[in-house]
Amino acid sequence: MRIETFLKTLACVSIATAYPNFKDILPNGNGVPHPCKANYVWHGVGHTNPLGGGSRNQFGLDFKAAGTSWTPELCRKDSDGDGRTNGEELGDPNCVWKQGDFPSRLKDITHPGVCTLSDGSVCDADKGWVDCQVEDGLKNCDVMKEPETLNATIRFPETAVPAEETTYSCMIFNLPSDQDYHLMAYEPYIDNEMVMHHIVIYGCDPTGRKDSDGDGRTNGEELGDPDCVWKQGDFPSRLTDITHPGVCTLSDGSVCDADKGWVDCQVEDGLKNCEVMKEPETLNETIRFPETAVPAEETTYSCMIFNLPSDQDYHLMAYEPYIDNEMVMHHILIYGCDPNEDPVPDEQLNTVTKCGMGAGGSCNKMIGLWAVGFPGYCIDGPMGFRFGKSGFKQAAIEFHWNNPQRVADWKDSSGVTLYYTPKLRANDAAIMQTGQSHIEIPPGQQSYTVVGKCHSECTRTLIQAPINIFWATNHMHYLGHEMNIQVYRDGVFYTELTNDAIYNYDSPVETKYSTAVQVLPGDEIVTTCKYKSLSRPKTTFFGDATSDEMCFGFMAFYPAANMPFSTCTAWKDISMCNLWITREHEECKWSDFMFVNVNETKRVKDEVMANCKPFGNCLSECKATLEVLFAEHPCMKGDVYELIRQMSLQLDNKEMQAFIVAADSCKAEMAADAYLQNLQNDNTNGSDRLGGISSVLLTLIVYIMKK
Known part of the structure; x- marks a missing residue:
């Protein structure tokens, strides 16, 4: 059988026989252990087949008789006759569990449909259909007991599982090479049986020079390990000029004809289609941090203030990220500094300092942002972000480094390239922020909703005349799975600014409008974020780290003068305009x-x-x-x-x-x-x-x- 067919068969069996809806209506239904093998789950609790489907065991018959519901009667019944009630075995000894709650006990769970003795062995009555010979497998593997046999355990480092239905992840590791060996056995170590589907081990070509995409460069050359000597935990011999080992590309960077059918270059080329960058008047300047040690902390905000050209007025029309250390870079924000305030002294410029969330001081007007997954940004329209003689003369660049493993020796010198023009557009642009800054997501939720409102009385205060929104994006972290921003006019739904029905933190979606959306004073802007916290055992709060959560929308608009204060987030039901503009809330x-x-x-x-x-x-x-x-x-x-x-x-x-x-x-x-x-x-x-x-x-x- 070809391996592709084999894998498809496995996937089909898993989907067809797991009955996840039944597991959800039993306490600890997702974590009933197999009585014969540690670290394995009996997915079809009510069936004789551990994977589910087919004939039912006695618990399955009782469960069906109870209307496939967890009733007090079913809970108090001892289906397998081993002296423990079904509730005691499933972690609900008092029979009080309801769907959606956490059971009173999450460990020491046993199978309510398999009779087991106090020593953990299966009762004689059930030995006929519980196949412990198969499950005990390697206990009878004699080669493992030979004195010459060696072993090595290969495990992934603790890794976040993407919020996607299917993910393939790989890790290359070195094998002993001091002499020749035969691999005789292997045994799985399953840390998270809720997501693990299969493991495949591949041997790497001993010549070490495979060219998977057929573009004339080995995988090692493309990934920065041309000599095939890299080991997990080391830095590759090359960190720049990395190319994709699975996409055939020519020397000019274009995709080979064979791969053009599935590589969407319209999206991937991003700023290559930015016409303003090609105009003869357009200038550019790259702003980068000096090489800076990244603190061994999960979350760090660092800022640097720099001068902008001020000999005349310019419009910022595009910006492109330069990411030096993608292992830590979470996002970059660019703020203009209020030209009416005292400028930052020269000796404090181009110096990296910890700054918390927000550059602070007079540098608080957002004019650009980059997050993981964005190629950069290009403005194509009658607007630009003004700086220079009558605009911002200084700006701050803010980095958010995310270092959850607290690696102590990482450094970073990322930055952005700014593209600007003296050929001014008709309007000055600005960026508005909406959302909710009070977040408490309970654990174990299939879906939990958080709403932030920019109330109509706030837009009457903040928006002095109509504004035109020409770009928008959503921002949550890894629990976020759905988000939208809607506008209500006179209490009635008017339009939708964003709608991420399937949100992915690592692949943010930009919404650009061919015709700008007009928002009026008195409109209400509602930001709705939905989270899935099934993977979290504790409450998740609002915070900076990717293990915390956020709920923010960013919208670029013009003319900037019509909304001088452009932040309209909420804390619970209190809008920021009440805090910082009127400084009053309900008297x-x-x-x-x-x-x-x-x-x-x-x-x-x-x-x-x-x-x-x-x-x-x-x-x-x-x-x-x-x-x-x-x-x-x-x-x-x-x-x-x-x-x-x-x-x-x-x-x-x-x-x-x-x-x-x-x-x-x-x-x-x-x-x-x-x-x-x-x-x-x-x-x-x-x-x-x-x-x-x-x-x-x-x-x-x-x-x-x-x-």
């Missing part, structure tokens, strides 16, 4: 509350600090004070109080932190009081209802007795 003047210690603000703070004890017990006078403030003061209610708490920590406001700790000293007691009050209200209402029911029952009993 809470949060900025005064946090930073201006006068009048009403001073009264509230003094009252709390006088009656409450930070890090102490809940005092009765404190609780009385807080009950009034939490009920009446607009800055101590709901989301805005939670935001003030968070900002006090982020901004390291010691005075506000002391106030928050004092106010929280009675938090548990007040929550308990509220719970008891609700319980009392429920009981009062319930007593009335129960009294009515009792009267009816009494009437019926009397009526029956009289008859």
